[in-house]
Amino acid sequence: MREDNDAARSAHVGREGEHDIDRIESPGFVEAVVGAIEAGERDILRSLIADLHESDLGRLIEALPPPDRPRMIELLGADFDFTALTELDETTRVRILEELSTQTVVEGMRDLDSDDAVYILEDLGDAEKQEILAGLSVPERAALQRSLDYPEESAGRRMQTEFIALPPFWTVGQALDYIGETEGLPEVFFEVFIVDPTFRLSGSVPLDRLLRTKRGTKLGEVVTPDRHVVNVLDDQEDVARIFERYNLISAPVVDAAGRIVGVLTVDDIVDVIQEEADEDLKALGGVAGDEELSDSFWYIAKSRFAWLLLNLIAANLASFVIALFENELQRMVALAVLMPIVASQGGNAGTQTMTVAVRALATRELKPSNARRIVARELLVGLFNGVVFAVIMAAVVFARFGVMDLGFVIGLAMIINLVAAALGGILIPLTLDRLKVDPAVSSGPFVTTITDVVGFFAFLGIASLWF
Amino acid sequence: MREDNDAARSAHVGREGEHDIDRIESPGFVEAVVGAIEAGERDILRSLIADLHESDLGRLIEALPPPDRPRMIELLGADFDFTALTELDETTRVRILEELSTQTVVEGMRDLDSDDAVYILEDLGDAEKQEILAGLSVPERAALQRSLDYPEESAGRRMQTEFIALPPFWTVGQALDYIGETEGLPEVFFEVFIVDPTFRLSGSVPLDRLLRTKRGTKLGEVVTPDRHVVNVLDDQEDVARIFERYNLISAPVVDAAGRIVGVLTVDDIVDVIQEEADEDLKALGGVAGDEELSDSFWYIAKSRFAWLLLNLIAANLASFVIALFENELQRMVALAVLMPIVASQGGNAGTQTMTVAVRALATRELKPSNARRIVARELLVGLFNGVVFAVIMAAVVFARFGVMDLGFVIGLAMIINLVAAALGGILIPLTLDRLKVDPAVSSGPFVTTITDVVGFFAFLGIASLWF
Numbered sequence: 001m002r003e004d005n006d007a008a009r010s011a012h013v014g015r016e017g018e019h020d021i022d023r024i025e026s027p028g029f030v031e032a033v034v035g036a037i038e039a040g041e042r043d044i045l046r047s048l049i050a051d052l053h054e055s056d057l058g059r060l061i062e063a064l065p066p067p068d069r070p071r072m073i074e075l076l077g078a079d080f081d082f083t084a085l086t087e088l089d090e091t092t093r094v095r096i097l098e099e100l101s102t103q104t105v106v107e108g109m110r111d112l113d114s115d116d117a118v119y120i121l122e123d124l125g126d127a128e129k130q131e132i133l134a135g136l137s138v139p140e141r142a143a144l145q146r147s148l149d150y151p152e153e154s155a156g157r158r159m160q161t162e163f164i165a166l167p168p169f170w171t172v173g174q175a176l177d178y179i180g181e182t183e184g185l186p187e188v189f190f191e192v193f194i195v196d197p198t199f200r201l202s203g204s205v206p207l208d209r210l211l212r213t214k215r216g217t218k219l220g221e222v223v224t225p226d227r228h229v230v231n232v233l234d235d236q237e238d239v240a241r242i243f244e245r246y247n248l249i250s251a252p253v254v255d256a257a258g259r260i261v262g263v264l265t266v267d268d269i270v271d272v273i274q275e276e277a278d279e280d281l282k283a284l285g286g287v288a289g290d291e292e293l294s295d296s297f298w299y300i301a302k303s304r305f306a307w308l309l310l311n312l313i314a315a316n317l318a319s320f321v322i323a324l325f326e327n328e329l330q331r332m333v334a335l336a337v338l339m340p341i342v343a344s345q346g347g348n349a350g351t352q353t354m355t356v357a358v359r360a361l362a363t364r365e366l367k368p369s370n371a372r373r374i375v376a377r378e379l380l381v382g383l384f385n386g387v388v389f390a391v392i393m394a395a396v397v398f399a400r401f402g403v404m405d406l407g408f409v410i411g412l413a414m415i416i417n418l419v420a421a422a423l424g425g426i427l428i429p430l431t432l433d434r435l436k437v438d439p440a441v442s443s444g445p446f447v448t449t450i451t452d453v454v455g456f457f458a459f460l461g462i463a464s465l466w467f
Numbered sequence: 468m469r470e471d472n473d474a475a476r477s478a479h480v481g482r483e484g485e486h487d488i489d490r491i492e493s494p495g496f497v498e499a500v501v502g503a504i505e506a507g508e509r510d511i512l513r514s515l516i517a518d519l520h521e522s523d524l525g526r527l528i529e530a531l532p533p534p535d536r537p538r539m540i541e542l543l544g545a546d547f548d549f550t551a552l553t554e555l556d557e558t559t560r561v562r563i564l565e566e567l568s569t570q571t572v573v574e575g576m577r578d579l580d581s582d583d584a585v586y587i588l589e590d591l592g593d594a595e596k597q598e599i600l601a602g603l604s605v606p607e608r609a610a611l612q613r614s615l616d617y618p619e620e621s622a623g624r625r626m627q628t629e630f631i632a633l634p635p636f637w638t639v640g641q642a643l644d645y646i647g648e649t650e651g652l653p654e655v656f657f658e659v660f661i662v663d664p665t666f667r668l669s670g671s672v673p674l675d676r677l678l679r680t681k682r683g684t685k686l687g688e689v690v691t692p693d694r695h696v697v698n699v700l701d702d703q704e705d706v707a708r709i710f711e712r713y714n715l716i717s718a719p720v721v722d723a724a725g726r727i728v729g730v731l732t733v734d735d736i737v738d739v740i741q742e743e744a745d746e747d748l749k750a751l752g753g754v755a756g757d758e759e760l761s762d763s764f765w766y767i768a769k770s771r772f773a774w775l776l777l778n779l780i781a782a783n784l785a786s787f788v789i790a791l792f793e794n795e796l797q798r799m800v801a802l803a804v805l806m807p808i809v810a811s812q813g814g815n816a817g818t819q820t821m822t823v824a825v826r827a828l829a830t831r832e833l834k835p836s837n838a839r840r841i842v843a844r845e846l847l848v849g850l851f852n853g854v855v856f857a858v859i860m861a862a863v864v865f866a867r868f869g870v871m872d873l874g875f876v877i878g879l880a881m882i883i884n885l886v887a888a889a890l891g892g893i894l895i896p897l898t899l900d901r902l903k904v905d906p907a908v909s910s911g912p913f914v915t916t917i918t919d920v921v922g923f924f925a926f927l928g929i930a931s932l933w934f
Contacts, residue, residue, distance in 0.1 A: 025836055053694070055712045063836065179678045188716075189675055190657065207674045208656055211646045227520070244741065245522045247734035249655075249716065266733050267714035273737065274711065277744030278826065284752060285822025286815055293823070293832045293841065301848045304819050308812060308852060315811040316863065322804045329796075329803050336796050336803035337789045343807065344782040344919070345775060348753055352771050355752025356760070359745065365760045369492055369530065374760065381768045385775060396783065452807070 024056050030063045037068045042075050049076075058087025061096070062294070070099035073108075082108035086116050089292045094123050102128075106135030113187070114161040115268060118147045122157065147262075155239050156232040158272070159253045159262030162186040165195045168202060168220030172213045175205075190250050193260055194223040201229065201252055201260040229254055232261055239264060240272040241364070280362055283440035284355060286311075310445045318343070318452035325460035328467070334401050335463055338410055342459045345389060346417035346451030353378050353425025354447050358440045361433050375426050382422025386415035409466055413459035417451060420458075424450040491523050497530045504535045509542050516543075525554025528563070529761070537566035540575075549575035553583050556759040561590050573602030580654070581628040582735060585614045589624065614729075622706050623699040625739070626720045626729030629653040632662045635669060635687030639680045642672075657717050660727055661690040668696065668719055668727040696721055699728055706731060707739040708831070747829050750907035751822060753778075777912045785810070785919035792927035795934070801868050802930055805877055809926045812856060813884035813918030820845050820892025821914050825907045828900050842893050849889025853882035876933055880926035884918060887925075891917040 023029050029048075036045040049057060061069050061084065073080045073096070085093050097105060097120070109117050109132065121129055121144065129148070133141045143161055150156025164185060166175055175192060179185065191204040203223040205213075213222050228246055230239050230253045242248065243266055253262040279289030288303040322329070322339070329336050357374075360366035366374060390411030397407040428446045429439035490496050496515075503512040516524060528536050528551065540547045540563070552560050552575075564572060564587070576584050576599065588596055588611065596615075600608045610628055617623025631652060633642055642659060646652065658671040670690040672680075680689050695713055697706050697720045709715065710733055720729040746756030755770040789796070789806070796803050824841075827833035833841060857878030864874040895913045896906035 025834065027836070053713055055714070176678060179675070180680075185679075188673070206655070207678070208646070211643060211674070211678075212652075213647075244737055246520055247522070247737075249657075249732075249734065265716075266737070267716065270711055270714075270733065270737060270740065273740060274744070277741070277748065281744065281748045281751065281826055282822055284748065286819045287822050291823065293827050293837075297844055297847050297851075300844070301851045304816070304848060305852055305855065307819065308815055308856065311815045312808070312812060312856060312859065315808040318811075319804050319808050322807070326800045326804065330800050333793045333797045333803075336800075336806075337786050337793065339803075340789070340807055340810065340919070340923075341779070341782040341786050344785070344915075345779060348775055348778045349771070352753045352774065355749055355754050356758065359748055360760050367492060369494070370760075377764055377767070380764055381771060384764075384768045385772055388772065389775065389779060392779065448811075452811070456807075 024052070024060045025063050030060070033060065033072070034064060034068055037064075037072045037075060040075065042077075045072065045075060046079055054081050054083040055087050057081065057084035061088060062092060066095070069096050073100060074104055077104075078107065080108065082112055082120065083116050086119050089294055090123050090290075091292055091294050091296075093120065097124060098128070102131050102135060105132050109136065110140070114143055114147060114262075115158060117144055118157055121148060122152070150232060153236045154232065155230045155234045155236060155253050155264060156262070158236055158239075158268050159230075159232070159264050160186065160268075161262045163252075163260070163263040164189055164192045165199065165260060166192050166219055167197070168194050168218065168223060170219050171215060172210055172217045172219065172222070173215030175210060175219060176215065188265075189263075190265075192219075193252055193263075194219050195260055199259040201226070201254050201258060204252065226252055230264055231256075236272045237276055240269050240276060243269040244273065276362075280358065280440040283438070284358060284444065286444060289441075307445075311448070314445055314449040314452065317449060318456055321453050321456045322460065324457075325464055328460055328464045332463070332467060334403070334406060335460060338397065338406075339456055339459050341393065342410060342413045342417055343452045343455035345414060346421045346455045347448050349382060349385065349418050350421035350425040350447040350451045351444075353382070353422050354429055354443050357426045357429040358443060361429055361439055366430075371430060375423075375430075378422040378426045379419065382418045382420075383415070386418030389418065390414040405466060406463075409462045410459060412462055413455065416458040417455040420454040421447070421451045491519070491527050492530050497527070500527065500539070501531060501535055504531075504539045504542060507542065509544075512539065512542060513546055521548050521550040522554050524548065524551035528555060529559060533562070536563050540567060541571055544571075545574065547575065549579055549587065550583055553586050556761055557590050557757075558759055558761050558763075560587065564591060565595070569598050569602060572599050576603065577607070581610055581614060581729075582625060584611055585624055588615060589619065617699060620703045621699065622697045622701045622703060622720050622731060623729070625703055625706075625735050626697075626699070626731050627653065627735075628729045630719075630727070630730045631656055631659045632666065632727060633659050633686060634664070635661050635685065635690060637686050638682060639677055639684045639686065639689070640682030642677060642686060643682065655732075656730075657732075659686075660719055660730075661686050662727055666726040668693070668721055668725060671719065693719055697731055698723075703739045704743055707736050707743065710736040711740065743829075747825065747907040750905070751825060751911065753911060756908075774912075778915070781912055781916040781919065784916060785923055788920050788923045789927065791924075792931055795927055795931045799930070799934060801870075801873060802927060805864065805873075806923055806926050808860065809877060809880045809884055810919045810922035812881060813888045813922045814915050816849060816852065816885050817888035817892040817914040817918045818911075820849070820889050821896055821910050824893045824896040825910060828896055828906055833897075838897060842890075842897075845889040845893045846886065849885045849887075850882070853885030856885065857881045872933060873930075876929045877926060879929055880922065883925040884922040887921040888914070888918045 033045065033048055036048060049060065052060065061072070064072065085096065088096070109120070112120070121132065124132070133144060136144070147156060147159070147161065164179065166178070179192070189207070191206045192210065193204045194202045196202060203225040205219060205222055209222060228242050228248055228251050230242070230251050232253050232255050243251070248266060250263055250265045252260050253264055255261050282289050282291060286307040291300060291303055357366060393414055394407030394411040397410050398404055424447045429443045432439040432442055500512065500515055503515060516527065519527065528539070531539065552563065555563070576587070579587070588599065591599070600611060603611070614623060614626070614628065631646065633645070646659075656674070658673045659677065660671045661669050663669060670692040672686060672689055676689060695709055695715055695718050697709070697718050699720050699722050710718070715733060717730055717732045719727050720731055722728050749756050749758060753774040758767060758770055824833060860881055861874030861878040864877050865871055891914045896910045899906040899909050
């Protein structure tokens with residue numbers, strides 16, 4: 001019977017777990033929580049949020065009216081798990097931390113893993129950071145300060161400084177007993193690291209291998225050198241790529257002297273991968289990579305403005321090209337009616353090529369070794385689609401205006417612009433990448449400027465020669 | 468001394484590991500490999516690629532001329548690790564498998580984990596798939612066939628069917644001994660699952676807890692129900708979201724009756740997360756989500772064509788709007804010169820809003836509960852930037868044409884179009900999402916159609932009323 005119950009319970013929890021997601025953000029639940037906060041009913045609040053996963057607790061916080069967020073944390077006191085703050089976006093987190101008393105933050109930080117503590121501290125102002133650090137014990141402060149001294153977005157910032165390091169002359173049995181009996185080991189770990197007396201890393205033994213080796217065997221005999229050691233100063237994006245590429249679950253982090261200083265696990269890396277893809281996607285859409293849904297009107301208006309200003313300059317440039325052909329436009333108004341089609345088609349084809357190129361550069365699929373082949377292929381695709389759309393548009397224009405010549409002119413301009421779009425769409429990201437400028441952020445305006453200028457110039461220019 | 472050497476070696480391996488990445492794709496190395504393949508020098512080939520990680524081996528394969536790829540695999544025979552094929556993109560993988568003899572593929576599949584075997588098999592044609600399955604032993608075939616029977620992109624397709632399941636009445640000591648002594652257990656595992664006699668899951672015990680519990684304790688006393696149980700039919704994207712959200716390393720997969728049938732680990736999920744972000748990014752750029760860098764000219768030209776055709780229709784629609792104002796354009800050629808600026812600025816602003824909306828919908832940050840607030844904010848940003856750009860353009864136009872009125876007209880049109888862009892950019896993705904259409908794929912053409920049509924109509928319409 002017992003097992004049956006357990007099985008049923010497990011499946012049930014699984015299903016309930018999914019329900020939780022909706023329940024937490026349902027107006028009824030949020031209202032109940034708000035009611036408890038505003039009435040100062042600590043016990044009710046505690047029973048409502050008991051057993052919530054830190055991630056769900058984070059979602060709940062985001063669903064609360066902003067003034068209730070710090071209030072809830074103060075009310076819960078030691079019952080609030082500060083890990084939930086790592087699940088919030090930066091803007092929301094910083095605002096809550098600014099409202100909380102230093103005492104509350106210091107108490108909350110004590111129970112955190114080092115990587116979570118650093119994650120929460122790093123976005124705060126210097127004065128606030130120091131105030132909080134001052135409240136911690138000397139060893140806690142020293143550990144956090146050391147992580148904070150590493151550059152932003154480095155492995156040193158993201159790593160966990162808790163790990164198990166053992167000497168190679170210990171036996172497997174000693175290691176197993178040590179793990180079984182020692183208090184205060186990391187909550188979750190996948191391997192033990194083998195180090196010399198100066199903490200220089202010689203390799204690791206995964207837990208499952210430890211279990212499958214005879215107790216009398218020395219660790220030094222079963223250690224394997226870690227093939228993927230992360231340097232503490234490595235950029236988190238490079239680290240993420242190594243994790244992805246080699247399907248790593250965790251990797252040791254060493255300093256310049258080869259001493260182990262921490263460990264990175266894949267759950268931290270998943271967030272980095274997400275962030276990175278997110279930044280590329282936003283950059284291609286003309287939005288700052290760090291724009292968050294919770295950002296204020298002002299911040300967003302400002303950050304969007306910069307990109308639009310760039311676009312305005314590009315659009316004015318195109319407009320000057322059009323102005324070169326004022327006489328033709330006056331003589332033949334059909335040119336004005338048709339010219340945006342050529343530019344728009346080029347812009348879209350260019351964006352297609354650019355999107356593929358930017359993404360392939362980000363994932364390192366596009367390399368000097370295959371660049372020539374890809375450029376040739378894009379050119380061919382541009383030429384082919386250019387010819388097809390030239391024929392289609394020539395037919396459409398003939399049907400609309402009854403002028404065969406005009407169809408020929410727009411067709412020729414279409415071919416030229418789609419070839420230009422293909423070239424611009426691939427060569428601009430490649431060039432920016434070579435110049436160490438992020439192609440995701442900067443390619444867009446260049447590509448559309450090219451397709452606008454070439455589109456208008458080709459169409460109006462050919463028309464001026466023809467008619 | 469020994470430890471020092473180890474430490475040095477480890478750091479060295481780390482550094483060499485990074486070098487490997489470049490070395491593999493360097494022309495010299497690829498040439499050496501090609502030389503060995505074409506001369507049939509199996510031993511040289513083996514020494515060149517010995518110790519390559521499956522991922523690097525995959526990269527090497529991609530760097531080889533296509534005819535040499537299957538040749539290398541045949542030449543290496545049992546020394547070739549078929550796992551490397553999972554690192555290739557689909558087009559390349561399928562082409563290689565078609566070239567290989569069934570015998571070679573069958574032999575290669577034998578050593579694979581079930582999830583890798585399924586990954587390789589699933590893209591093949593039915594006849595080929597059956598031929599390979601027929602070559603395997605009955606239990607191997609049955610296991611793979613069962614996974615293949617689950618729908619594409621389901622948890623059942625991605626899961627590993629090797630896991631350790633133990634009864635709750637076993638002691639920790641028995642479990643540890645079983646793990647230590649049994650051959651053929653999964654290569655890497657993070658927990659043991661506790662099941663009843665019918666394999667219904669009651670929970671799991673992570674390895675580290677197993678190590679820290681007294682040997683005499685019954686597993687049933689230390690088991691915790693898994694809070695995040697995956698159903699075998701769950702879509703891989705939903706599973707990825709659960710992994711991300713709750714920072715999971717692995718999760719059991721159960722069937723409808725709650726029986727454990729497999730386990731999913733985060734390294735498989737990382738690939739799903741990547742793919743998903745990749746698809747959104749490409750879709751926004753007007754490219755099919757499954758377009759790969761290795762795809763043929765034809766496939767790419769065809770897939771890009773569909774999107775461009777849609778855009779052509781939209782551009783022609785905008786062109787018809789312009790044609791409504793032929794008289795105004797004829798009277799005042801400056802309108803033709805300026806009108807693309809209004810349309811372009813709207814298109815870019817709309818893309819910004821749309822990008823943010825599509826991404827926030829994909830990550831479930833944008834929900835009915837906050838949609839109204841976000842729509843209001845985007846509207847405000849559109850209005851604000853509209854006013855700012857209206858002022859800028861009015862000044863530019865006055866400087867260029869010396870006509871105050873024209874500046875006023877373009878300014879007004881700019882405000883209208885940026886507000887329309889904001890509304891279209893957010894409401895179209897929201898509506899598509901509600902209609903269960905992927906907003907990443909379909910929002911673009913709608914948004915730019917709106918900003919083109921509104922841009923031309925507002926500018927030329929106001930001008931026709933004014934002048």
